[in-house]
Amino acid sequence: MARISHSVAEMAADILDDPSAKERVEKLISNRRLLEQLILQRLLREKTQTEVAKHMGCHTSKISRMEAGSDQDLKLGDILGYLSALDMNLSMILADPTSPIAVRIKHAVFQIDDLLKELTKLASLSGDEQITSGIDRFYHEVLFNFIKNFKSTYDEFRDRLQISFPEEEESAEGVDEVQKSPPKEVSQREPAGVV
Amino acid sequence: MWKINWTLITKSRAKRVKKKHTAEFESCVAQIATAQKYLNMGLKIGGKLKFGTLRPESGGVYRVGQSGIPSPKETRIYLYFDEDSKIIYVVGMGFKEGQSKDINEAKKLVKKIREAK
Numbered sequence: 001m002a003r004i005s006h007s008v009a010e011m012a013a014d015i016l017d018d019p020s021a022k023e024r025v026e027k028l029i030s031n032r033r034l035l036e037q038l039i040l041q042r043l044l045r046e047k048t049q050t051e052v053a054k055h056m057g058c059h060t061s062k063i064s065r066m067e068a069g070s071d072q073d074l075k076l077g078d079i080l081g082y083l084s085a086l087d088m089n090l091s092m093i094l095a096d097p098t099s100p101i102a103v104r105i106k107h108a109v110f111q112i113d114d115l116l117k118e119l120t121k122l123a124s125l126s127g128d129e130q131i132t133s134g135i136d137r138f139y140h141e142v143l144f145n146f147i148k149n150f151k152s153t154y155d156e157f158r159d160r161l162q163i164s165f166p167e168e169e170e171s172a173e174g175v176d177e178v179q180k181s182p183p184k185e186v187s188q189r190e191p192a193g194v195v
Numbered sequence: 196m197w198k199i200n201w202t203l204i205t206k207s208r209a210k211r212v213k214k215k216h217t218a219e220f221e222s223c224v225a226q227i228a229t230a231q232k233y234l235n236m237g238l239k240i241g242g243k244l245k246f247g248t249l250r251p252e253s254g255g256v257y258r259v260g261q262s263g264i265p266s267p268k269e270t271r272i273y274l275y276f277d278e279d280s281k282i283i284y285v286v287g288m289g290f291k292e293g294q295s296k297d298i299n300e301a302k303k304l305v306k307k308i309r310e311a312k
Contacts, residue, residue, distance in 0.1 A: 004200040004282070008228045011201050011285070012221055016213040021221065028225035036229050039246045043238060049245065068226055068247030068262030 031070040038082055039067050045086050055085035197234045201285040203304055212288055219261035219270035226259045240276045254302035273301035284308060
């Protein structure tokens, strides 16, 4: 009988003749998410383990062990060294999972804004027409994709809650009030937890 | 999507691993899952797929070993990536001390898979 599957965890359970192996392997796999991102970046840049090791001043076997291990075993210094070998930086987001989703979205929007400002600075510093027009194209793409995705998510939200826009129900009560109150501009330094 | 085929692994071979060295075996399997993920993303084999303890041997055979296990039994799983059918074949498993014999057996199996096409 052919033993074939999409899931290596299923294979492990079958070979070991132990159904609980599936869960153990799935846990091992989920503990490798960061590592998989790091390795993927190395493979995409066509860098070898030896090249990374040389940059980090260690033996190739250390890179091999690091890549074969789990996220919990990673040391920050090693992550930084590995990324540096790939000409990459580490950007960290310290997330508070207990924050309301609205607060987290707001922070993400401010982060995007910061990055766009950085991009604008880059455009003015470079003075290169090709770079500037590339950034200009990028702005349009970002705006288009954002509005498209925002609209689609918002439409889904309205469908689910069966909400209609005030202008669709002009006779509805409170329309004047809504129209008189434009969206509030929020301060970037507003403390977390305030929506 | 890439599948994994372990039909060629005999019960007797699996028995040796499952008796005492399940942690080592599971560590190898987690790395196979990473390889499968990359292949599903469209990465090509062509000698580039070398990470962790996964590396090419000769004759189309790849091997993966355990990692992160204290005082481990050096365990190996041998693989063949068939890009046409998008199947990862498990063509062998065993321990370091028997690896040259295991690699030769794995190579024979790869030859048979290729001939059967």
